[in-house]
Amino acid sequence: MVMLDADPAGYVYRVLDGPLPEPSRGGLIRLVGVFEKVLPAISDEYASKYYTQARDLAALATEIEAMRDE
Template identity: 40%
Template structure:
């Protein structure tokens, strides 16, 4: 399912995989950049979702991603 150009299923899977990788030893530079990209996508779509459960889920996913990314500074692109 796409929402404002973001595939929610892939976004969910990407965040889950990156958080798991962080928990299992850390992220490389590419993974850090991907995680910050996911956070940007979550920032874009979460406020636009008007179904309560789905909005809550993606807001919580964004919080989880932010916690995993917190040791890393976002890279300038």
């Protein structure tokens, strides 16, 4: 769970700094997929909300990267 907290922050920071290299883009996409698997298993209401917001940040970073390709 610690990495699900730290990884989105790192990716978002790097996306705001400029385009991600291809391997990092893949990592960001995989991270969003991990959230989709893990979120349903979180029973604590606060944790669920917190990690949902972290997932949303990762998803937005993915969208920003996709828009750079257009």
